[in-house]
Amino acid sequence: MEADCLIKKIAVVGPESTGKSTISAQLAEHYNTVWVPEFAREYCEKLTAPCTWEDELNMFKGQLELEKQLISEAKDILICDTTFITVKIWSDYTFGKAPQEVLDELPRHPYDLYLLMDIDLPWQDDPLRDFPHLREYFMKVWHMELNSLSAKYSTISGTDSQRLKNAIDFIDEYLLEDKLKPKQ
Structure with a gap:
């Protein structure tokens, strides 16, 4: 079995401006591990025109490659700030x-495991965020x-420390359940 198969991958996902990063x-600090940043953020900061189909494919490939690079540095779990599902959602839209x-x-x-960040945080303006009016959608x-x-x-809802506590509680519960599962 490859070492990276032993690493639990935790995806932090959700709409814009929900505190994913x-x-x-x-969470990476709490679990003494690394986290995979959102590849699309750095990629889009360099764009001088609206995002194209090719850009979406580049972000998909870049996110996978970044995750592949960082999983070897993870300790038991890898925290992923978003996943390439975002590419599907944005492309569909x-x-x-x-x-x-x-x-x-x-x-x-x-x-x-996925942590879906709730839209209960106030919107934070950012040049890379486009849809404050479509958060519920x-x-x-x-x-x-x-x-x-x-x-x-x-x-995962709540603000500040409560939000972090809710995320940690969910992850800990999952890790405990996984540990107690009979090994095949």
């Missing part, structure tokens, strides 16, 4: 469909996407 860093390569990879690239989309993958997830 903040909580990813906090922007272009009316997602790249087939992304759709094909979704069932082959599961995460052990995208929250529903995230629920649909995670359910379609039969993903184990929880919506």
